[in-house]
Amino acid sequence: MRYIKSRILDRELKKGSAELLILSLLEAQPRHGYELSKLIDTRSGGTITFRVASLYPLLYRLEKRGWIQGRWVEKAGQRRRRYYRLRPAGLAVLAEQRTGWREFVKAISRITGTDHA
Amino acid sequence: MPEWPRHLNEEVRQHLDDRYAELRAAGAPDADATRLVLAELEGARHRDLAEPSSTGLLRALGGDMRFAFRMIRKKPAFNAVVMLTLALGVGASTAMFTVVNAVLLRPLPFKDPDALVRVYQTYPVPSNPGGLEGVSPADMFALREHNRSFESVATYRVQTDPFVFGDGDRLEPVYGAFVSEDFFDVLGVSPLGGQTFQKGDGLPTAPFKVVVSYSFWQRRLHGDPGVIGHPLRLVGLSPPIVAVMPEGFWFPRSDRSEIWVIERQGPPTRQGPWFFNGIGRVRAGVSPAQVQQDLDGVADRVRAKFPGGSAPWTLVTRSLKERLVGDMRQVLLLLFAAVGLVLLIACVNVMNLLLSQATVREREIAIRVALGASRARIIGQLLTESLVLSGVAVGIGLVAARWGTAALIGLAPDNLPLVRDLHVGQDARAVMFAALIGVATSVVFGLAPAFAGLLSAPIAAMNESGRGISPGGARRRLLGALVIGEFALSLILLVGAGLVGRSLLALQAVQPGVRPARVLAVTLTTTPGANTDEFFDRLLPAVRALPGVVSATVSDSLPPDGLQQASDFIVEGHPPPAGEAAPIGEFLNVGTDYFSTLGIPVLRGRIIDERDTAQSPPAVVINDTLARTMFGPDDPIGRQLRISGNFVATITGVVGDVKYQGLDKTGGLTMYAIYRGGAPRTMALIVRAANEPEDLLPSLRAAVHQIDPGVPLTHVRTLDALMAESVGWPRFRTTLLLLFAGVALVLAAVGIYGVLMYSVMQRTHEMGVRLALGAQSRDILRLVVGEGLRLAVAGIAIGAVGAFAVMRTVNSLLFGIAPTDPLTFTAISILLVVVALVACWIPARRATRADPLMALRSE
Helix, strand or coil, X not given: CCCCCCHXXXXXXXXXXXXXXXXXXXXXXXXXXXXXXXXXXXXXXXXXXXXXXXXXXXXXXXXXXXXXXXXXXXXCCCCCXXXXXXXXXXXXXXXXXXXXXXXXXXXXXXXXXXXXX | CCCCCHHHHHHHHHHHHHXXXXXXXXCCCHHHHHHHHHHHHHCCCCHHHHCCCCCCHHHHHHHHHHHHHHHHHHCHHHHHHHHHHHHHHHHHHHHHHHHHHHHHHCCCCCCCHHHEEEEEEECCECCECCCCECECHHHHHHHHHHCCCEEEEEEEEXXXXXXXXXXXXXXXXXXXXXXCCCHHHHHCCCCCEECCCCCCCCCCCCCCCEEECHHHHHHHCCCCHHHCCCECCECCECCEEEEECCCCCCCCCCCCCCEEEECCCCCCCCCCCCCEEEEEXXXXXXXXXXXXXXXXXXXXXXXXXCCCCCCCCEEEEEEHHHHXXXXXXXXXXXXXXXXXXXXXXXXXXXXXHHHHHHHHHHHHXXXXXXXXXXXXXXXXXXXXXXXXXXXXXXXXHHHHHXXXXXXXXXXXXXXXXXXXXXXXXXXXXXXXXXXHHHHHHXXXXXXXHHHHHHHCCHHHHHCCCCCCCCCHHHHHHHXXXXXXXXXXXXXXXXXXXXXXHHHHHHHHCCCCCCCCCCEEEEEEECCCCCCHHHHHHHHHHHHHCCCCEEEEEEECCECCCECCCEEEEEECCECCCCCCCCCEEEEEEECCCHHHHHCCCEEEECCCCCCCCCCCCCXXXXXXXXXXXXXXXXXXXXXEEEECCCEEEEEEEEECCCCCCCCCCCCCCEEEEECCCCCCCEEEEEEEECCCHHHHHHHHHHHHHHHCCCCCEEXXXXXXHHHHHHCHHHHHHHHHHHHHHHHHHHHHHHHHHHHHHHHHHHCHHHHHHHHHCCCCHHHHHHHHHHHHHHHHHHHHHHHHHHHHHHHHHHHHHCCCCCCCCHHHHHHHHHHHHHHHHHHHHHHHHHHHCCCHHHHHHCC
């Protein structure tokens, strides 16, 4: 990923992988939107950032498809936050997308000769 | 994503707040943090997030509608108040508009109604200068023969007392009019069946004929198409039915026109009598000036033919429409204006409520603007919301208007013409009127919060409380101005209602000159050919002998407005000076005991008693005003009056004044003579009862039928009921004005309450700080109530000036009270202040409960 510099390619790739990223991050535990954006930012080393404009509509779309479920959680001394957790349908999609993504990256690597170490 | 889920707003807001907090925690100064957060938002100028991603306008509209309904469901109480307020305004004004439209706007149901005029005599009578009087057969004969301006002219004569329809053994009053043979031609209305009166039908030798109304035909004649040519069984005459009029034809009796009987009239032998109503159809292209010139010429001919009459009278015309609606125009327009004010107050209130509500919406709107939603799109959304809101309100309002119109017609006195044939709720113009109001108000309401929202800076909306940067002050001032307006409008309405109400009280307090309690009047019509004198001569002693009867008499006219006959008269030997008309007096045929039965005080001389027979020298009793007017300080007893030119009678007594032409009229000159020797066939039997007057009816009926079983008892009423009926119009308008003013008052109270509540909620923090700094509850109370009162008093002051200007124009509707009556103005102002105080109390109490700790913590 870090070798790809083209902005267009970047956007297209992100679009294709956004769902996978979110689902992956929700696999371990429920998280809220800001947390998701921070995680994506830090774990990708700043390469991938989700703007407000794309993150929340995406969450909404995933929720509508029944892959994830949002729930308001109130904690003492904090404002309530909306936590998203993975639903069974989402888990299935995640598994499927993971496989697809791995095969895709493998294929690309074979063609371009890059190593995905 | 056709809908914009609410929770996304909150999530985005929180995201931005988190970012801001993070940046600040990392040491960024406020300005930088704000800039960076805004930059994050800049990136959010993305169609997907900014607004529902609808491609087509229709889809957008559908989304907006769904959204609107969701918004309405979300705040059911608030939106119910908004809708009901608006529905109240729409309903009341639509109902009133329906009546105004029917009476004032719709053309009369005649052919080319604008060409129709009423013809009157006018002459300078001191008591009624410029007054319009009836015409005489002499006038009409001359007019028919010599005019060049009219296509046709006709006369009609409405009898207060009904005809009597005999159906088997049952007798039933039937209301109708005597009309001349060209009556229906003038109006240009064709019958449903048969033929209306023909030339020659009005000759004195011609047989009686009758035309019946559609409703009478349906109700009494079973809609039988074969009735034409068959006699109508009226007591006293059985004229053949020649025609049935179409449904909805009511002229000239707006209350109940059931039959039209041909008026038979030979060529006149004298100038009077003047109890005919003239009506004419003016030829196309003839100017009013030409008509008047023509009429002056006709009057000259009448004077030439019957010299010696009273001097400079002439004939004049007035538009039929104007005459029919004349008295009502002002009242209805006043009521319409009043209901318009109510609507305006309702709108102001709704605007108030929505503006307060806009605080909440403002954040949503500002976020969406910040996220890049186009303003047009947001305005569209808000408009849809208010259209849905006002659409529902108009729907409720129209249902309410249906009831309201029915209630108005029920409330309206019988003599409100053109309303009877009103079909409730079927008035397309009224529906359009309501829809127009709905659209207009919804546009205004829809835009108010939109602009409020667009005005505020996006960052202010992101701020948790919105406090500080939000334009609360400006909005509070706007809301305050609206409340001031509400109070001003309410004051005008209340003052109007107060003045009209006090006029009604004054009218009801007018002494009619009689003691009406426990007096019953029953109309009797003797059978044709019977000796009327003898009938009443035998009846009165029989009635007086009945148990429970204190006294009994008969009369052809009843107070307070049932005058049947007016006659010109002169004091014998003292003709009026040249160029001056003979005075017109009220003339009553009465029985013995008339004055004691009605409780009219005898001032001097001898009143009518058993000595007055058909053979005795004619005697007349006059009222106090006639005595003073004609004789000044001289004693009128023994003097003679020449009445109607040929009846000379000696004045034997003077009695107190009685109202015979309405409680609001003064200065009537009244003459009473015994009925004997010329009693009208229809007279009212008047009985003073010891107890409940209505209980006497069975024994009265028996007494009447013992003498003549063919005489029906019709139109039974107590004198008290007649008194109440006579103030029907003032009561109608007073009831409505009070109703409207009451609604306005409630709305104004809701308005000031809403604004103060909003203000208090905005200032909870301020109040808490004040309390924390040692302010007492009563200081806070004084602060909040003071704010409300300032608005109310400002409104009252402005309203008082407005009312002062408006009330002068309704002077003619007032009786016995000045349009600027200080007591009414003061009382209404105090009432409004009290209402404002009460409405301010609840928000003020709430303000005192602000928690100082909470206020400080949130600092």
